[in-house]
Amino acid sequence: MAILSMFLLKKALKEAGIIPDKNCTELRNHPHHTGAPRVTFKDLLPRKEFWNLLKSLESLENPTSLSSFANAHEVKPHLVCEVVSVLQKLNYPLVIDDHHGQDILVPPSHSPGIHFEMSLCEWLALQAMFPVIGKEESKPHYALVADKLEDLEAHYPEYDMYKLLEEEEAKEGILGRLGEQAVEMVKKIEDGLSRGLVVQVHWGQSRVTSVYPHKLVYLEGELSLVGEDAGDRCLVSFSVNDINSIRFDVTKNYQPNFSPIEVDDFILALRVVSGNEERLVLKLKTANDVDLNPPYHFLANPYITTNSEGDVIWAASVEVCDDFYAWLHDLGDRVQIMDPTHVATGYSEWLHRSSEIKKAS
Structure with missing residues (x-):
């Protein structure tokens, strides 16, 4: 126990900088550090060069000359050493080796990565934070975060929260251009669509048709209900503006007679007739x-x-x-x-x- 306590004490003192870490001391005493001011991790964080070097060092696959690497990134070698020091403190096994008097950056044989999973709820919560993250656009690390989040969005398009919000906003814009009664009809039709219910459409002068709804779509410039007449099982369409009221018929367990493709063909045929x-x-x-x-x-x-x-x-x-x-x-x-x-x-x-x-x- 005494040995373990002494080990933990030394580790804490090293992390606090009271006892110098061997690797960090070697880097600070490196010839490329001669005359260079000491740079802390806090100093490096807001610098664009730090993030560029960090990304490049992490992607190294083969041993590379320190001087050549620094020249390629248009920075002083001592700055590369500082970034290497940060990586080592974060347990990333990148070292600077002396090879016949030349300093060589030696990457690890296997680059460690961070892997984690998120639930749908956690992913939606992260997406809700995008506007806050966007406020960091001027920061040098922003592009790394933004690119990664864009990759995730592209990989999981079915969970795109903002697409759903845009669809709702677009629908609200359309409903805002309709009359109050038409808006009420649209909401009831969409309810019937989502629940797979037959709806009783009251239209014209006291006419009633039981309809199994398939789609709400624009036909001849008017938002229209396309569905199956539950009586003769044929496809019909009604302009929402012509509908007086809608009631749900929960007593009918109707099995649709037409597939989605056949419904689309019906819409196309109506367009051909109208020439629109x-x-x-x-x-x-x-x-x-x-x-x-x-x-x-x-x-x-x-x-x-x-x-x-x-x-x-x-x-x-x-x-x-x-x-x-x-x-x-x-x-x-x-x-x-x-x-x-x-x-x-x-x-x-x-x-x-x-x-x-x-x-x-």
């Missing part, structure tokens, strides 16, 4: 931060590629309407309409009308 479908081509600066799935819009045959200049080219068959123009407007200067030109013209006219309405209000 356009093959839209957009150019995007990047596809990473752009949601290419506008709510309540059916995109047929979507396609994405990149051109020789690195631009992202996106195409899909869509129904162009005022709400679709509103979605394009929300994307701002991140997108440019490439084709067809008459859609670009229509978008410009929509912008002008919207501007005039705002001025009038």
Whole structure:
């Protein structure tokens, strides 16, 4: 016990700097330290050179000349020694070896890494901290953290909290352009969709149709319910604006007669009849931060590629309407309409009308 206590005491004194650590003393007495001021870990943390050197030293795979490494990073060799000292204090087994009078950086045969797992709740909590992390953008270590978090987001797109928030915000924008009664109908239809319930649609003059809902989608410029008539089991559509009220029919255990693909084909057929479908081509600066799935819009045959200049080219068959123009407007200067030109013209006219309405209000 006495030997163990003495060992722990010496370790504590070394960490406090009262008893010098052998490796650290050798680095401080290294020829490259001659005349160089002592730099503490606290001094190094806010320096960009420290993080660049740290990343490069950690990625070393083969023994490398200390002088050559320092020259390649445009720093003095003594600064490299200071960073090596920090790594050693953090139990990273990188050493500086004297090889025939030349100082060599010798990386470990196996680079240790940090591995940990998170629950969905913990990942959502971390995503909620992104705005706080973003405030550190001016700090030299920010890029390392941001790049790692972007990798995690790309690896787990199904758990993207901000995509869900953007979808909700986009839907709220659409609902804000509808009347109060239409908003109530949309919420009830979505409730029926999520629960798989048959809904009784009261429309027209005292007409009632039992419908198994499949989708809420824009048809002929109006937000519409597409579903199966529970009586004759055929596909039907209703404009939300034509619906007077909706009730849930919890007594029916309806088995759908049409697959999602068949429902999509039905929507495409309605577009062909109305002649409202356009093959839209957009150019995007990047596809990473752009949601290419506008709510309540059916995109047929979507396609994405990149051109020789690195631009992202996106195409899909869509129904162009005022709400679709509103979605394009929300994307701002991140997108440019490439084709067809008459859609670009229509978008410009929509912008002008919207501007005039705002001025009038």
